[in-house]
Amino acid sequence: MQANDTSGQLPEFPERAGKRKQIPHISIENDPMILGGPIQSGITEWLKGTGVMSDVVMSSRARAARNLAGFPFPPTASSADRSQIMEICRRCIESLERKNGSTIRWFDLRNSDPNDRRLLVERQLMSRQHARGRYSNGEGGPDSPRGVAVIEPEERISILVNEEDHLRVQVIRSGLNLESCLKEINGFDDGIEQIVDYAFHPQFGYLTACPTNVGTGLRLSVMVHLPALKITGELEKVRNAASDMGLAVRGLYGEGSQAAGEFYQISNQVTLGRSDEMLLREIESEVVPNIVRYEQHARAQLMNENRMLIEDRVYRSFGILQNARLLKPDEALEHLGMVRLGGICGLLPEMPLETVHELLLLIQPGHLQRLIGCDLTQAERRIARAKIVRDRLFSPQEPEQGDTER
Numbered sequence: 001m002q003a004n005d006t007s008g009q010l011p012e013f014p015e016r017a018g019k020r021k022q023i024p025h026i027s028i029e030n031d032p033m034i035l036g037g038p039i040q041s042g043i044t045e046w047l048k049g050t051g052v053m054s055d056v057v058m059s060s061r062a063r064a065a066r067n068l069a070g071f072p073f074p075p076t077a078s079s080a081d082r083s084q085i086m087e088i089c090r091r092c093i094e095s096l097e098r099k100n101g102s103t104i105r106w107f108d109l110r111n112s113d114p115n116d117r118r119l120l121v122e123r124q125l126m127s128r129q130h131a132r133g134r135y136s137n138g139e140g141g142p143d144s145p146r147g148v149a150v151i152e153p154e155e156r157i158s159i160l161v162n163e164e165d166h167l168r169v170q171v172i173r174s175g176l177n178l179e180s181c182l183k184e185i186n187g188f189d190d191g192i193e194q195i196v197d198y199a200f201h202p203q204f205g206y207l208t209a210c211p212t213n214v215g216t217g218l219r220l221s222v223m224v225h226l227p228a229l230k231i232t233g234e235l236e237k238v239r240n241a242a243s244d245m246g247l248a249v250r251g252l253y254g255e256g257s258q259a260a261g262e263f264y265q266i267s268n269q270v271t272l273g274r275s276d277e278m279l280l281r282e283i284e285s286e287v288v289p290n291i292v293r294y295e296q297h298a299r300a301q302l303m304n305e306n307r308m309l310i311e312d313r314v315y316r317s318f319g320i321l322q323n324a325r326l327l328k329p330d331e332a333l334e335h336l337g338m339v340r341l342g343g344i345c346g347l348l349p350e351m352p353l354e355t356v357h358e359l360l361l362l363i364q365p366g367h368l369q370r371l372i373g374c375d376l377t378q379a380e381r382r383i384a385r386a387k388i389v390r391d392r393l394f395s396p397q398e399p400e401q402g403d404t405e406r
Contacts, residue, residue, distance in 0.1 A: 044123045045156045046223065047357040051175015055344050056292045058223040058263065060284075061124075062181035063170040064189050065208045065217040069197040073209035074146075074162045075135035082145040082162050089161045092195045093149045099191070103152045109133065110143050118366030121253065124172060125150055125158040128253060135164065157188065164209045165217075167192070176292075178220050178284040182276060204272065214272050220283050221267030223252070224291060227341045228298035230262045231313065238291060245287065246270055252333070260330045261337030261360075266291070303345055314342035322394050326379075327386040332363045336389075355392055362388055 046059035067073060071085055090106060097104040109117060109131070117131040126148045129135075133144040140146075146162035160168040169188055171181040199207040206217040213219070229235040239249045248269045251259045266287070268279055302310040317338035321327075336356055343351035361367055363385045369376055372384060 044125075044361065045154055045172045045174055046124050047361060048174040049353055049357045051173065051177050053289070053292045054175040056224055056226070056295045057176040057288065058225055059124075059172055059174055060176055060178045060181050061170055061172045061219075061221045061223075062178060062185045063168060063219045063221070064185050065165040065206070065210075065213045065219075066167040066169070066189070066192070067199040067207060067209070068166050069199045071166065071199075074164060074166065075137045075139055075209055079145060085166050086145045086147055086161050088196065089159075089167055090147065090149075092192055093159055095195060096188070096191050105150045105152060107148050107150075109146050109148065115366050115369055118364075119370065120148060120150075122361060122364040122366050123155065124253070125155060126160050127163065130160050130163045157184070165213070176222065176284065176288055178222070178280055182218075182220070182280055186276075212270050212272075215274060216271045216276055216279070218271055218276055218279060219267050220279050221265050222283070222288050223263060223265050224288075224295070225261075225263055225337060225340065226291070226295050227262040227337055228302055228310075229295050231302060231310065232298045234294065234298060235262075238294060242266055242287070242291075245282075247283075247287065258330075261333035263333070263337065299341070299345055310341075310345070311347060314338050314345075314347050318342065318348065321389050324386045324389070326382040327363070327389065328382060329363060329365070329385070332385055332389060333360065336360060336363075339393075351393075359389060359392055362392070 046061075049058065051057075068085060068088065071077065071081055074082060074085070077085070086108075093104060093106065096102075107116070107120070110133075120126045121128050121131050130146065130148065133140045133142050133146055135144075144162070146160075148161065149159040151157040156173065157169070157171050160170075169185055169192075171185045171188070173181050201207055205215040206213075208214050208217055226235055226238070229238060242249050246269050248265075248267050250265045250267070252261070252263045252265070266283075268274070268283060271279070299310075317335035321332075321335050321339060336359055339348060339351060340353060340356045342348040343353050343356065362371065365376075365381055368381050368384050368388070371388070376384060
């Protein structure tokens with residue numbers, strides 16, 4: 001067996017842009033350049049791990065899809081139309097910024113750095129589809145006119161311009177807090193509607209590019225962590241029950257993403273004929289509390305009746321994270337998820353859950369590359385990912401002076 005890495009330093013990467021980089025012992029709380037300056041640093045809202053039922057529910061999100069009257073939907077619009085739509089929406093957002101006194105950062109995605117787009121996706125501020133600029137009908141591309149606005153510093157609200165719809169406004173809160181999300185998004189939506197006319201039909205409601213969004217245009221979703229249901233083999237029953245109720249169950253990054261670490265997004269699929277209040281009552285008061293109870297029951301059952309199994313899973317993940325020198329993204333998420341479960345169940349009482357939540361973000365490729373300060377190969381990212389996990393979870397002390405970069 002190889003000796004432990006007593007130096008605490010990652011082997012230097014090959015020279016790029018005239019520099020040789022090492023991984024600093026770093027926290028995004030202390031790094032104002034985590035997104036190269038355009039976005040505030042600090043743990044993003046969906047990873048705070050606070051609020052109602054936060055042992056299971058990581059975050060809540062409300063998203064409203066809206067379109068401007070008199071313009072074609074983005075997938076069928078010309079590039080000139082998309083440019084005009086983007087300019088109208090940008091001026092509208094800036095007007096609200098002046099009126100509300102909020103700080104809004106605007107990103108023209110045509111001119112943004114690819115890694116900045118990746119960072120925005122990893123922080124759940126926009127979709128992977130919006131980062132690519134490619135629509136479901138094959139139109140568009142990286143140079144397609146589109147943008148995203150982020151309200152700082154909490155990163156609770158982001159506004160996507162020219163995704164599948166002209167405007168998609170989303171609000172994220174930690175824990176189970178859909179009612180607050182809905183209230184905040186309605187206030188923001190009303191402010192926009194005072195400036196521009198929306199595409200609206202008196203019978204069908206708000207008109208959208210995708211028929212499943214027609215009506216309220218509202219999607220409510222929660223991100224849940226369900227490791228115990230996975231271990232006990234009950235997860236598929238929950239997924240099938242959710243599907244029978246017209247709910248979608250997706251991976252960590254929503255549509256098209258795979259489940260990793262047993263983190264799932266659960267959302268409504270249809271809005272036509274459903275009021276905001278009906279959707280809120282169904283998801284926040286009925287569906288999610290039941291899922292939370294199932295997961296909590298599964299955790300208690302494991303602790304009481306099969307403690308050796310859950311201890312083995314938790315401590316095995318703990319050992320891998322403490323000693324691994326190479327980590328793939330899904331592998332790191334899986335083990336961080338188990339360590340989170342161990343912390344909540346009292347098996348790892350000293351484990352700082354806020355650090356575990358922070359690492360869910362830091363291990364992502366975009367954040368890794370920003371921390372290191374240069375492009376990394378896949379092999380280098382695996383080394384860097386393992387090093388950062390060891391530093392943050394098991395070596396919390398600050399680095400000595402001169403130990404961060406040369």
